[in-house]
Amino acid sequence: MLIFGFVLFVTNYQHKKRGKRLFGIKKLSDDLLNTLSENQMVNFDRTSIHLISSYSNWSEQGVARALKDHVYNDISSWKDFLRILFVALGIGFSTAGIIFFFAYNWADLHKFVKIGIMEGLVVITTLIVVLTSWKQMVKNIILTGTTFLVGGMIAVFGQIYQTGANAYDFFLGWTMFVTLWVIITGFAPLWLTYLTLINTTLILYSQQVAHDWSMVFVCTLLFSFNAIVLFAFIWLSKYKVLIVVPTWFTNLIALAAICFSTIGVIVGIFEKHQDFLWLLILVATICYIAEVIYGLKTKSRFYLSIVAFSVIVIINGVLIKSSSKEGMMLFVTLFNIVSVTLVIYQLIAIQKKWDHETRAGN
Amino acid sequence: MKQEQEIKELIEHLQQTEGDNFKFDEAGIFWEVRKNESEKASLTTRILSIAGGFIATLSFMGFIFAAGLENSEVMLLFTGLIFIGAAIYVNKEFDKLILDTSAISAYVMGFILLGFGMSQFKLDWNIVCITFIIISTATLFITQGFILSFISVIIVSGSFISLIISNKYYDLIHLYNSAIAILLIWSYLNEAKIITGSKEICKLYNPVRTGLIFSLCIGLFVVGKRDLVKISVDYIWLSSLIMTPILIYLIYRIMQIIKIRNQKSEILIYSLSALILLPTAFAPAISGALLILLVSFFVNYKTGIALGIIATIYFISQYYYDLNLTLLVKSLILFSTGILFLLFYFLTNQSKTNEEV
Numbered sequence: 036m037l038i039f040g041f042v043l044f045v046t047n048y049q050h051k052k053r054g055k056r057l058f059g060i061k062k063l064s065d066d067l068l069n070t071l072s073e074n075q076m077v078n079f080d081r082t083s084i085h086l087i088s089s090y091s092n093w094s095e096q097g098v099a100r101a102l103k104d105h106v107y108n109d110i111s112s113w114k115d116f117l118r119i120l121f122v123a124l125g126i127g128f129s130t131a132g133i134i135f136f137f138a139y140n141w142a143d144l145h146k147f148v149k150i151g152i153m154e155g156l157v158v159i160t161t162l163i164v165v166l167t168s169w170k171q172m173v174k175n176i177i178l179t180g181t182t183f184l185v186g187g188m189i190a191v192f193g194q195i196y197q198t199g200a201n202a203y204d205f206f207l208g209w210t211m212f213v214t215l216w217v218i219i220t221g222f223a224p225l226w227l228t229y230l231t232l233i234n235t236t237l238i239l240y241s242q243q244v245a246h247d248w249s250m251v252f253v254c255t256l257l258f259s260f261n262a263i264v265l266f267a268f269i270w271l272s273k274y275k276v277l278i279v280v281p282t283w284f285t286n287l288i289a290l291a292a293i294c295f296s297t298i299g300v301i302v303g304i305f306e307k308h309q310d311f312l313w314l315l316i317l318v319a320t321i322c323y324i325a326e327v328i329y330g331l332k333t334k335s336r337f338y339l340s341i342v343a344f345s346v347i348v349i350i351n352g353v354l355i356k357s358s359s360k361e362g363m364m365l366f367v368t369l370f371n372i373v374s375v376t377l378v379i380y381q382l383i384a385i386q387k388k389w390d391h392e393t394r395a396g397n
Numbered sequence: 398m399k400q401e402q403e404i405k406e407l408i409e410h411l412q413q414t415e416g417d418n419f420k421f422d423e424a425g426i427f428w429e430v431r432k433n434e435s436e437k438a439s440l441t442t443r444i445l446s447i448a449g450g451f452i453a454t455l456s457f458m459g460f461i462f463a464a465g466l467e468n469s470e471v472m473l474l475f476t477g478l479i480f481i482g483a484a485i486y487v488n489k490e491f492d493k494l495i496l497d498t499s500a501i502s503a504y505v506m507g508f509i510l511l512g513f514g515m516s517q518f519k520l521d522w523n524i525v526c527i528t529f530i531i532i533s534t535a536t537l538f539i540t541q542g543f544i545l546s547f548i549s550v551i552i553v554s555g556s557f558i559s560l561i562i563s564n565k566y567y568d569l570i571h572l573y574n575s576a577i578a579i580l581l582i583w584s585y586l587n588e589a590k591i592i593t594g595s596k597e598i599c600k601l602y603n604p605v606r607t608g609l610i611f612s613l614c615i616g617l618f619v620v621g622k623r624d625l626v627k628i629s630v631d632y633i634w635l636s637s638l639i640m641t642p643i644l645i646y647l648i649y650r651i652m653q654i655i656k657i658r659n660q661k662s663e664i665l666i667y668s669l670s671a672l673i674l675l676p677t678a679f680a681p682a683i684s685g686a687l688l689i690l691l692v693s694f695f696v697n698y699k700t701g702i703a704l705g706i707i708a709t710i711y712f713i714s715q716y717y718y719d720l721n722l723t724l725l726v727k728s729l730i731l732f733s734t735g736i737l738f739l740l741f742y743f744l745t746n747q748s749k750t751n752e753e754v
Binding site for chain 2: 112133336340347359360378
């Protein structure tokens with residue numbers, strides 16, 4: 036809950052900051068403005084201030100003023116930050132308080148009252164979202180809180196009818212009941228909660244019901260699911276331009292997906308009788324190639340880095356599986372240093388090429 | 398990092414505003430700009446270097462054990478020192494991003510070998526820690542490259558915590574936390590003063606700042622995670638003796654920025670803040686995390702903000718999880734804190750509406 040509020044704030048804030056920088060209207064002190072010639076609007080960043088300061092006798096007051104005017108957060112950023120901080124902490128703590136209250140399982144409280152209170156809260160908070168004209172952001176945070184209340188409600192149900200708190204169907208029910216809100220709001224933090232719920236449901240299902248599913252198969256399933264979600268979001272936002280998806284959100288899904296594929300392949304390498312290993316390798320290879328192409332096309336070093344690192348870790352597994360003697364371990368050490376260095380070297384070269392293209396384009 | 402043309406414009410602007418006294422080393426500045434231009438350092442590549450160094454170190458440990466070298470003390474000591482020396486040399490002489498992975502790996506492996514070697518000599522653990530602190534501090538004086546300086550700060554703080562734990566002076570962790578918090582707040586709020594010092598200090602500023610945040614997080618984790626070390630519960634508030642005043646001071650500075658000059662509002666904000674901070678006297682990890690978050694936002698330091706958010710959420714959850722109260726009492730505390738924050742929200746929104754009117 037709190038994470039989502041904060042993450043959203045940082046995303047909004049960065050966009051805002053970029054916009055300000057783009058148009059060069061970041062506030063300058065009056066006396067400084069007077070000294071500037073007509074079209075000379077300067078724009079310092081922290082790195083430039085540090086650099087010039089270390090190679091000059093720029094006065095401490097001058098540096099302090101530049102930092103205050105160009106780098107540090109101003110009044111409007113602080114107000115935005117505090118508002119989101121308070122509302123996220125407020126809703127987060129209150130929701131946690133309500134859930135703890137029902138977790139206490141007050142014996143004197145009749146089961147109908149327990150479920151009634153929970154349902155009442157869900158209804159009231161949803162009505163607040165539907166009927167008020169509050170800011171969209173506040174409504175989204177409230178709805179995220181309500182999503183957790185739905186979880187609490189199902190937990191209370193489980194408490195009364197003894198279904199267990201970590202049963203997969205608890206998470207399945209929770210996931211199903213909030214689906215509509217997630218789709219309607221299109222709120223990235225709520226989407227993240229939703230995807231976490233689906234992943235949790237799948238993991239619990241494999242542990243509690245599908246005992247014959249191997250670890251590699253579970254990883255293949257989780258990797259495929261997250262990769263499909265990732266590609267869907269990329270397709271809808273970048274190619275269809277139907278929705279706006281924050282970069283942190285797609286990066287997080289990509290990271291989760293690649294963790295599942297790496298773990299799956301490593302487990303497959305070290306364990307015998309892994310029927311799905313080749314399937315995972317096939318799916319992962321296709322997705323990795325797609326990610327690299329996408330990374331090159333959108334000039335994102337993130338996708339190139341995570342794919343490269345995953346491949347390096349997998350090669351580590353293959354090498355150590357073939358021999359774990361001292362000679363091999365030394366070779367693996369050298370391989371790690373050399374391969375990561377080469378990847379970084381390539382990334383720098385690619386970035387230079389991109390910069391060159393951008394400048395040529397301008 | 399801006400490009401040459403933009404830096405030129407910034408310097409021209411400074412020549413106008415700072416007057417004739419403004420002197421600068423043009424060659425030095427543009428050498429750095431070109432170097433940064435050719436390296437294109439980014440958070441992604443830095444994290445990749447560290448991750449690469451990490452897996453290389455892991456496999457190297459595997460090599461040591463597979464070869465049974467953990468018992469040959471002289472060789473371990475000797476190789477350890479060579480590794481550390483080589484890492485410092487590479488970082489000092491070349492300071493290139495593509496060599497970072499090698500430097501990190503060699504540096505950390507060097508310390509591991511040195512640690513193994515010294516413990517094989519049956520040296521007291523205190524001597525090992527103090528040696529680590531001396532070598533890491535010396536590294537900061539010799540080379541100011543980002544990665545090595547950052548790791549050195551972490552090794553220094555890690556060694557201090559190790560000293561506290563191995564000597565069973567657990568309550569000294571409060572002194573550690575307080576010292577790091579003071580250092581952190583001082584370095585964050587005096588950025589201009591520090592970076593206008595020498596060139597070396599300016600270069601050290603960023604890695605040390607990042608290192609200090611991580612060091613404080615480690616210290617807070619020791620205090621915040623119950624039963625991790627045997628801290629006496631009676632003295633748990635000791636860390637708060639420093640954290641809370643720092644937070645109050647930060648609130649004062651924030652009020653200056655958001656221009657709250659009305660005495661009534663000031664009193665209300667201080668009272669509500671005190672109401673929220675009072676219970677954290679017995680949960681210094683929470684106030685420490687809030688401190689990281691607020692001070693990082695104050696100076697607009699994004700890595701710090703992200704760490705502050707994660708630390709705040711983690712320590713709050715950990716605190717309530719460990720709390721020895723019934724779930725009913727916990728729920729009441731949580732719910733009332735939530736209402737208090739919502740009150741803050743409506744207050745700030747209210748003041749906005751007033752301003753707009």
